[in-house]
Amino acid sequence: MAEDSVITDEMRAAIGVESEPSEYEIEKEAIRRWAEAIGDTNPLYRDEEYAKSKGYRSIIAPPGFIANYAYPTKVGEGGRRGFRSPFAMVLNGGNEYDFLKPIQAGDKITSTTKLAELREREGRLGKMLFMINETTYKNQDGEIVAKSRGTIISY
Amino acid sequence: MADQVYWEDVDVGTEVTPLQKQPTTQQLVRWAGGSGDFYQIHYDKDFALGNQLPGVIVHGALKSAWLGQLLGDWVGEKGKIKTYGCSYRGMDVPGDTLTCKGTVTKKYEEGGEHLVDCDIWLENSKGEKTTPGTATLVLPSKG
Numbered sequence: 001m002a003e004d005s006v007i008t009d010e011m012r013a014a015i016g017v018e019s020e021p022s023e024y025e026i027e028k029e030a031i032r033r034w035a036e037a038i039g040d041t042n043p044l045y046r047d048e049e050y051a052k053s054k055g056y057r058s059i060i061a062p063p064g065f066i067a068n069y070a071y072p073t074k075v076g077e078g079g080r081r082g083f084r085s086p087f088a089m090v091l092n093g094g095n096e097y098d099f100l101k102p103i104q105a106g107d108k109i110t111s112t113t114k115l116a117e118l119r120e121r122e123g124r125l126g127k128m129l130f131m132i133n134e135t136t137y138k139n140q141d142g143e144i145v146a147k148s149r150g151t152i153i154s155y
Numbered sequence: 156m157a158d159q160v161y162w163e164d165v166d167v168g169t170e171v172t173p174l175q176k177q178p179t180t181q182q183l184v185r186w187a188g189g190s191g192d193f194y195q196i197h198y199d200k201d202f203a204l205g206n207q208l209p210g211v212i213v214h215g216a217l218k219s220a221w222l223g224q225l226l227g228d229w230v231g232e233k234g235k236i237k238t239y240g241c242s243y244r245g246m247d248v249p250g251d252t253l254t255c256k257g258t259v260t261k262k263y264e265e266g267g268e269h270l271v272d273c274d275i276w277l278e279n280s281k282g283e284k285t286t287p288g289t290a291t292l293v294l295p296s297k298g
Contacts, residue, residue, distance in 0.1 A: 037182070094243055
């Protein structure tokens, strides 16, 4: 019911507002540390000579790397959404990625994000708020290299 | 690495070569450092218990990264992950044995590419699919 909604006009107004761009340099060591952390031994993420032998300029980023490493953080003050969830608990509900071009060490990535959708529903733990964010990643040549969509659940 | 898989070799129902993980709390800390996700529910047991969790839990994005590894290993250097995604439906805890799996649900050609769609998921040692998802992959063709 509308009167029970936790979605305020202020929150609704944040939908579709594109963030300021955030810039990231894709560093070799960050890729290696990431691959190391998940236990992925693929030499394309670790061995520059090997990656070059496969036609890349340097080592490449594993799938999903970009969304964790270059997540934009520069939206407004007091949090990237411009508003705070009314709930204390926050969980990651899911992630989707589109990969359009390989991301290579040395790339300069610019990402922007926007709140695409707000939903709420009654769950096992009471009312839950679903915030769906869409992020676009471009490289130094202005090419879109990836897109991601993430769902944050708070309750 | 495994032998390169080709589009002609797979059919609807073909299994993606599974990938097993046995996360430790140390691995969660490494992931926190590698990804920049420092939410305390993933490394501070008291904080996690105080938030009605069973203890520290595995990061959703780490599970997603493992599913990425599953797919990257399977498509090999001549293949490509076009899209994939997953939902974090159930919590996973360090100490459990987690397995990433997948099966081909559709095989087709589009825009000059040889594609397959897959159901993918991560399951816990009880066989519960805590992290289901889907993927679209480009596989090399023998031509």
